[in-house]
Amino acid sequence: MFKLALRSLIDKKLRFALTTFVVVLGVMFVVGSFTLTDSLRSTFSGLARDIAQGTDLTVRVDQSFGGDFDRATVPEAVGEQVLGVEGVDRVQPELGALNVFIVDGEGNAIRPPGPPALGFSFNPGTFFITDGRQPAAPGEFATDTSTAAGNGLRIGETYEVNGPITAEPFELVGVFNFGAPDSHTGLGQTMAAFELDEAQRFFGMEDGYQAIGVLVSPGSEVSDVQDRLEAELGDDYRVITQEVDAAEQEEDFNQVVDIFNTILLVFAFIAVFVAAFIINNTFQIILGQRVREIGLWRAIGATPRQVSRSVITESAIVGVVATIIGIGLGLVLALVLRAILELIGFPLPPGPLTLQPRTVGLALLVGLGVTMISSIAPALRARKISPVAALAHDFRLDPTSLRRRVIAGGTVFAAGVVALAAGMTAGLDTTPTFVLLGIGAVLAFVGINTVSPAFARPAASALGRPVKSLFGMPGRLGRDNAARNPRRTASTAGALLIGLALMGLAAVVGESVKKTFVNIIENAVEADYFIRSAETGFGPPPGFPARLADEIEALDEIESVMRVQFAFGGLSVNGEPRDIVAADMAQADDHFDGQVSSGDMAAGDPLTALALHSDSAASLGVGVGDTLEATFPDNQTETLTVVAVYEDAAIYGNWLIDGALWDSHFNRNDLAFASARIAGLASAADEAELAALQDGSRAAIEGVLDRYPTVKVENQAEFRQAQESQLTALIRVIQVLIGLSFVIALIGIINTLSLSVFERIHEIGLLRSVGMTRKQLRRSIYWEALIVAVFGGLLGVTVGTVFGVATTLALPESFVQTVAVPWLDLAVFVLISAIAGLLAAILPAIRAGRMNILDAIAHE
Amino acid sequence: MTSSPTQALATAARAVAASKIYGSGDTEVRALDAIDVAFEEGRFTAIMGPSGSGKSTLMHCMAGLDTVTSGQVIIGDTDLTTLSEKDLTLLRRDNVGFVFQAYNLVPTLTAIENITLPMDLAGETGDTAWIDEVVGATGLSDRTKHRPNELSGGQQQRVAVARALAGRPQIIFADEPTGNVDSNTAAEILGFMRNAVTEMGQTIVMVTHDPVAASYADRVVFLVDGKIVDELADPTPQTIRDHMTRLGA
Numbered sequence A: 001m002f003k004l005a006l007r008s009l010i011d012k013k014l015r016f017a018l019t020t021f022v023v024v025l026g027v028m029f030v031v032g033s034f035t036l037t038d039s040l041r042s043t044f045s046g047l048a049r050d051i052a053q054g055t056d057l058t059v060r061v062d063q064s065f066g067g068d069f070d071r072a073t074v075p076e077a078v079g080e081q082v083l084g085v086e087g088v089d090r091v092q093p094e095l096g097a098l099n100v101f102i103v104d105g106e107g108n109a110i111r112p113p114g115p116p117a118l119g120f121s122f123n124p125g126t127f128f129i130t131d132g133r134q135p136a137a138p139g140e141f142a143t144d145t146s147t148a149a150g151n152g153l154r155i156g157e158t159y160e161v162n163g164p165i166t167a168e169p170f171e172l173v174g175v176f177n178f179g180a181p182d183s184h185t186g187l188g189q190t191m192a193a194f195e196l197d198e199a200q201r202f203f204g205m206e207d208g209y210q211a212i213g214v215l216v217s218p219g220s221e222v223s224d225v226q227d228r229l230e231a232e233l234g235d236d237y238r239v240i241t242q243e244v245d246a247a248e249q250e251e252d253f254n255q256v257v258d259i260f261n262t263i264l265l266v267f268a269f270i271a272v273f274v275a276a277f278i279i280n281n282t283f284q285i286i287l288g289q290r291v292r293e294i295g296l297w298r299a300i301g302a303t304p305r306q307v308s309r310s311v312i313t314e315s316a317i318v319g320v321v322a323t324i325i326g327i328g329l330g331l332v333l334a335l336v337l338r339a340i341l342e343l344i345g346f347p348l349p350p351g352p353l354t355l356q357p358r359t360v361g362l363a364l365l366v367g368l369g370v371t372m373i374s375s376i377a378p379a380l381r382a383r384k385i386s387p388v389a390a391l392a393h394d395f396r397l398d399p400t401s402l403r404r405r406v407i408a409g410g411t412v413f414a415a416g417v418v419a420l421a422a423g424m425t426a427g428l429d430t431t432p433t434f435v436l437l438g439i440g441a442v443l444a445f446v447g448i449n450t451v452s453p454a455f456a457r458p459a460a461s462a463l464g465r466p467v468k469s470l471f472g473m474p475g476r477l478g479r480d481n482a483a484r485n486p487r488r489t490a491s492t493a494g495a496l497l498i499g500l501a502l503m504g505l506a507a508v509v510g511e512s513v514k515k516t517f518v519n520i521i522e523n524a525v526e527a528d529y530f531i532r533s534a535e536t537g538f539g540p541p542p543g544f545p546a547r548l549a550d551e552i553e554a555l556d557e558i559e560s561v562m563r564v565q566f567a568f569g570g571l572s573v574n575g576e577p578r579d580i581v582a583a584d585m586a587q588a589d590d591h592f593d594g595q596v597s598s599g600d601m602a603a604g605d606p607l608t609a610l611a612l613h614s615d616s617a618a619s620l621g622v623g624v625g626d627t628l629e630a631t632f633p634d635n636q637t638e639t640l641t642v643v644a645v646y647e648d649a650a651i652y653g654n655w656l657i658d659g660a661l662w663d664s665h666f667n668r669n670d671l672a673f674a675s676a677r678i679a680g681l682a683s684a685a686d687e688a689e690l691a692a693l694q695d696g697s698r699a700a701i702e703g704v705l706d707r708y709p710t711v712k713v714e715n716q717a718e719f720r721q722a723q724e725s726q727l728t729a730l731i732r733v734i735q736v737l738i739g740l741s742f743v744i745a746l747i748g749i750i751n752t753l754s755l756s757v758f759e760r761i762h763e764i765g766l767l768r769s770v771g772m773t774r775k776q777l778r779r780s781i782y783w784e785a786l787i788v789a790v791f792g793g794l795l796g797v798t799v800g801t802v803f804g805v806a807t808t809l810a811l812p813e814s815f816v817q818t819v820a821v822p823w824l825d826l827a828v829f830v831l832i833s834a835i836a837g838l839l840a841a842i843l844p845a846i847r848a849g850r851m852n853i854l855d856a857i858a859h860e
Numbered sequence B: 001m002t003s004s005p006t007q008a009l010a011t012a013a014r015a016v017a018a019s020k021i022y023g024s025g026d027t028e029v030r031a032l033d034a035i036d037v038a039f040e041e042g043r044f045t046a047i048m049g050p051s052g053s054g055k056s057t058l059m060h061c062m063a064g065l066d067t068v069t070s071g072q073v074i075i076g077d078t079d080l081t082t083l084s085e086k087d088l089t090l091l092r093r094d095n096v097g098f099v100f101q102a103y104n105l106v107p108t109l110t111a112i113e114n115i116t117l118p119m120d121l122a123g124e125t126g127d128t129a130w131i132d133e134v135v136g137a138t139g140l141s142d143r144t145k146h147r148p149n150e151l152s153g154g155q156q157q158r159v160a161v162a163r164a165l166a167g168r169p170q171i172i173f174a175d176e177p178t179g180n181v182d183s184n185t186a187a188e189i190l191g192f193m194r195n196a197v198t199e200m201g202q203t204i205v206m207v208t209h210d211p212v213a214a215s216y217a218d219r220v221v222f223l224v225d226g227k228i229v230d231e232l233a234d235p236t237p238q239t240i241r242d243h244m245t246r247l248g249a
């Protein structure tokens, strides 16, 4: 039977190639994602080791939650204390800050598009000067070799540096490699290093350090010194070894890599899922075509078992070959992704790609597993083929009855919907939610695909009606062929359906979020200007110096400025870290109306006031006047009083505190953004005066911003538009990524069309013999493809819209409040799938046209 | 096509020194060997010969389904060897009818749609009165809306002949049109074709192995090894059998 299976594969090279190709794509995505993220991991672990090197031990404040840069500083006196401990040779205080931008010679801030712009105190343990010298005095700085070379920075020149508090000129005195003396470990970050005292001043951390590096004197055991330091400093401090330091850094990085990995895997999953559809489809069609051949085997004595085994063997061969090719191409894909990452600003240091046994195992599971599972149903059907089939000319496999299909499909679909609903509402952790949503989506799609043949014929007929009457015989035949085999039409369309449904879902949810956001801005915004980072890259936009807001506030043209700060895990209540926003609560209402439903944001002591979004208030069961114990990342605990509950989370998030409270617990005082109101607007007499006020205030703000090239000002309309286009861009990126599944669906259509053309080969010969021109023949195939593709497109968009609306309704109100359906986008998706269908038809149509008429006629 | 059998007949189609060679070298097969043959308008010609003698090849080459290796094939005034692939297709559609041994019909089209297929492909309505007449002659007027799988083999063949007739082509070629049916059904189909020639003035050339079938024709041409070896006018089954015995076929 193995020989038979092999023979059948060799005989049908094209079919084999196309089927294999589909599996290859699925495997490729899986291998590519894992290989890339494994490589990222090893890169990051190298980076973590580089960061940790140079010291034997590190002393930090013990922090139970919160961001690294929000950790309380180690007082300078502790440095003295450490030096006094036996076995400590030297100490190396460490200081770092985010958002330290160097402004190049042309007045443009050097902005890495994704990685951070970092500032440091110069650390000779990990910074290795290659040119010039290390900064030793106020007004001096050094930068890394890659930033210097990439932006033409020259030693001896003076450059403006935007720090976390202010912008000042510094002279570039040296250039260094980070991590190793002769090579720079860069992931695209920019680094500015200052002399220790100067860094403390410039970063606004005069009273301490972020950490103290300890070098153990020769002859002392590191672990002994560690013990002695722990005993000396007590529970408030952690003393960790270089290895632990590196491991902790690595863990931080890995969290980012994990997110990245998850995103890639979601797309790999979609690819594999679409591929499974196509493989199953192909095996079904192939089986349909081989009925006579199999009947003949049966007639000459092959058992049903042998027959089904040969079908399984055939798919196993496809699976193995595809897996091997897929692994190879997956490595190529990883390289391509790496190049793309580099292109958008995340250069990874060159290193070998890591192909772990786990990846190979998964590739096998996907490649072999998917093909084998997809061939089970065809194999079972193959068993039922009787020897008589060999004799009948037009023997067809009994299609599953439509009634049974509708019942079975409906049940599976319902199960899928239940799983989806559970996933969306049960409030589980990320992983179980994803698993539940994944299973739900798969079940829903399988259900739809099982049911869809029931309406494929009427739908194709209806879609084809105008084609039939307007486009003569080729249109007529195209329609007939599309409606001919509902199962095939449905599963070909099914491959398109998946991608389109997901794109449709993203479009509806995205549009709703956008609409919600636009509504909020329209209703809630009272401020005239928004000052925020000009950054358009990835990740959260960097903050900017608080001083800038002071300078704007000092302008005569400006009435008031509201400063907004943000921290992930900025405080902890009931042991759970919460993301917080800090703003001037006294004037919050004048800038952004948070729709306060009870209490007053401006009431109470700014140092203990807390405002909550109604969702958070409800889940904690607190209201205005209640108090909460809140711990900050600096380990201080405060009793906060709820002064207001608000409904609109767009600006203030779920937890809002006053800037004054922020200042007493955070070293970081960079602003996420600021808003400003024009002075004297209310008393403006006419339009002209109004315009003059607007122009004047804007010019004044821009005058201040001249020194801060990383920051920009927008009026209401500009702000709204920028937010909108940012959301649109995000939705597009997601859609394009999902759209990759189109490529696979395209191959699916090519595959089914070639096979269906092949199935009709005799008929095509006949049509050609009675005078159908090649052009007419090609046209009939285009029509067939078009009808199938539009069917899939409409089905997908419908499913996507329904799921999109359901998702939107299920999402929390703080995130989305209105349901909006982007009809134009949806129409474009159908158009895209129509185009995909036509593209897919080109090859089969040309092949059909080239077929020798007599050979075709002779074919049965 | 109004000539009566008594007048000197015009030629509907002819082959001049037509050869068809398959393969090359050792495996070379001379399916047609410099054949000269003419088919007169308004006559029914049968072609007979042993298996492999080149009958189908001759039909295919004359109908523009295949090309000759050398020599000429002429339908009416048109030399097929000078035509492009596209013009050959149009010639088949407008000037030639063809009936295969079986599976002549497009399964998704009804009987009447199959009959008018060449006209539909040309984007023409055709001569409705004539088509009605042809359909009437098939005896299938009440089954025109049926699809091929709802018709018997004999009925399918009659529909196929009707399609060939519907466009009033210059000539119809039929390659063993009764090869797949029982003798009663064969008689129906042959009677229909005979009628088309006698009553409607069609020109038909038919390949057959059956002397009884061939006896419906006005003339029988015998083919052996790609050459015409003999012919017989106004044949009867008996005279045909005699000839065949003589030819050792």
Ligand SMILES: Nc1ncnc2c1ncn2[C@@H]1O[C@H](COP(=O)(O)OP(=O)(O)OP(=O)(O)O)[C@@H](O)[C@H]1O
Binding pocket: B022, B023, B029, B030, B031, B049, B050, B051, B052, B053, B054, B055, B056, B057, B058
């Ligand atoms: N495509 C082809 N390639 C090679 N040889 C061919 C091809 N078609 C036909 N032949 C050869 O040409 C010769 C004539 O074949 P043809 O089909 O015309 O015979 P025939 O008289 O119709 O026979 P039958 O009565 O069996 O139908 C045969 O020897 C056949 O093997």
Ligand SMILES: [Mg+2]
Binding pocket: B055, B056, B057, B175
């Ligand atoms: Mg033959």
